[in-house]
Amino acid sequence: MFGIELTELLLFGKQVGIALAGAAALWGFVFSRKDFHCSTEKPCVIYDWIAVQLLPLFVSGVGIGSLSYFGLLVTLPASAHEGISYVPTNPEVVRSFEILTPLFLLLLVATVIILFAPGKKSNTFAESITYFYVGTFLISFFISSFPGWREAFDSQQIFYIGHGFHSIFTLGSVIVLDYLFLLSKRAHILKEHIFAVFPTISAAVWFGLAFDFASALFIIGGFAPTTKMLFMQTVIGILIINGVLLSGPLVRKMLAAIKPDGDGLSKTWETIAGLAGVISITSWTTITFVDSFEHLSLSYLEYVGLYLAFIILAYAGHKVVEWYQHRKQAPEFVHN
């Protein structure tokens, strides 16, 4: 349907899942590391708590990525064929299985161990999760770096690597950012801790996109003026401008609002921040999705219409989660 093939859908699922798992592990590690610097103070408990709260997001990513990968293992070897494209060909994807299967098994074993680990509220768990996150981030990084294997580190392989792992810093990180924004709704003290990390996450997103642009230098001259390409260029323009407003003026406003002498975010700013976050996630997901399917048969207007429809749907979902977070009980150590 619309030129979508099962193999491409599974590759998309693998990419999104591992980007999410990798980003949750990366930022979980950053939050959990903070307690090493202030182990006896109250805020450290909050940073540990935030790090543990990223675990469901990590598990969702591992679940989506692993299911898609094992789906590929079952279906792809039978349908492998040569293709000419700047996305990995099926034989290249099949060759990457030798590298990826042990990594996926390692990722699953680590996830199962952490899920069944006893004493999730203890200090030992909070400390061990730091090592868990750094380990799983590295595994996710290698998995996303090898969407295909050309048996040599030529320019196209380097493009695959840059074009692969940037998703952890871009798509995955913007999902984590929005998730944290929603999580912060539970209490003012959570906003103080979470908003303080937003500039760092934003910088990681900007560097992630720079890696992708830099990796495209290895396939320079490989662009074709297709409708799909033009639509993707439009979305890149939108996500850059939206990203500047989100990571610049909006984050500065949020940081000013949570200062002791600040007077909170007004409804208008809350709405703008939520909308900017949704546009960011939708744009990154759209680019990853459209990039994953070589034979999409949509007109420019159809692409734009679907993109706008997804933004509206995602914003509705965002509002539902926001409502849920407002109702959710804040943890005992959090004072409002």
Add this chain to the structure above:
Amino acid sequence: MTEDNITVDLTFFEKALIISGLLFFVNVIYVSFGGGFLFNYIAKAVYLLGIVLLSVELIND
């Protein structure tokens, strides 16, 4: 509650990125009228310049 007036003060790196984003739109129009990907390369170059400015900003902080 804070006042709702929205002012947008941008740093140098943010201005560079806004220009880069706008150049992607220019590229779409240019390619649609039969041009090449010239503005795509310029947009990416401006973006990378913005990242250099961001790095300087981060180092100074």
